[in-house]
Amino acid sequence: DTAVSQTPKxxxxxxxxxxxxxxxxxxxxDTMYWYKQDSKKFLKIMFSYxxxxxxINETVPNRFSPKSPDKAHLNLHINSLELGDSAVYFCAxxxxxxxxxxxxxxxRLTVL
Amino acid sequence: xxxxxxxxxxxxxxxxxxxxxxxxxxxxxxxxxFWYVQYPNRGLQFLLKYITGDNLVKGSYGFxxxxxxxxxxFHLKKxxxxxxxxxxxxxxxxxxxxxxxxxxxxxxxxxxxxxxxx
Numbered sequence: 653d654t655a656v657s658q659t660p661k662x663x664x665x666x667x668x669x670x671x672x673x674x675x676x677x678x679x680x681x682d683t684m685y686w687y688k689q690d691s692k693k694f695l696k697i698m699f700s701y702x703x704x705x706x707x708i709n710e711t712v713p714n715r716f717s718p719k720s721p722d723k724a725h726l727n728l729h730i731n732s733l734e735l736g737d738s739a740v741y742f743c744a745x746x747x748x749x750x751x752x753x754x755x756x757x758x759x760r761l762t763v764l
Numbered sequence: 765x766x767x768x769x770x771x772x773x774x775x776x777x778x779x780x781x782x783x784x785x786x787x788x789x790x791x792x793x794x795x796x797x798f799w800y801v802q803y804p805n806r807g808l809q810f811l812l813k814y815i816t817g818d819n820l821v822k823g824s825y826g827f828x829x830x831x832x833x834x835x836x837x838f839h840l841k842k843x844x845x846x847x848x849x850x851x852x853x854x855x856x857x858x859x860x861x862x863x864x865x866x867x868x869x870x871x872x873x874x875x876x877x878x879x880x881x882x
Contacts, residue, residue: 656807685870692874693852693874694872695854695872695875697869700869742808751796752810752813753808753810755807755808755809756807757807758806758807
């Protein structure tokens with residue numbers, strides 16, 4: 653079984669549309685993250701969830717909404733997509749005592 | 765705030781030669797330090813970490829890293845490089861003892877592309 657599964661792997665859409673990315677873990681970890689990787693491969697943290705509470709929120713537009721229906725699932729909803737949103741988005745899960753994060757395979761979003 | 769620097773955009777080595785990928789960090793307390801590898805069109809894979817204990821940490825695929833507190837460095841090393849090691853390598857830091865809030869974040873360097881030629 654894949655520890656972290658993320659869908660879709662590729663997403664091509666028009667400006668102004670709304671889209672969602674879904675993530676699921678079977679690791680039992682209690683902290684979840686969304687990262688954005690831009691065209692230069694820079695990784696920037698967007699959000700994290702701990703015990704279903706949003707505990708950080710970097711300077712990310714409010715068009716981005718993370719949601720976690722339960723400990724195993726983490727979704728990212730994006731409203732009114734813009735060209736600059738094109739990137740690869742990664743979910744990640746980690747345990748409080750282990751330190752390391754386990755990443756999904758990424759969702760490459762292309763906004764036309 | 766913590767930060768990570770990877771001074772080299774790219775490292776080129778010949779297969780069979782030793783490799784080093786450099787990383788320096790900045791935190792206000794004690795660091796958790798990590799190395800990850802990213803193959804093309806894939807997610808990040810955990811290689812190794814330093815939290816406490818021996819300064820030389822061994823990880824996956826024959827990689828190791830040496831924690832040097834005085835130089836605030838955590839360089840990734842491998843005694844004999846393989847062509848299959850070619851990938852993008854990320855160093856990351858989290859401040860020890862913090863979890864949650866901005867100081868608990870895992871902050872990544874900009875990545876170093878490792879190219880191993882036959």
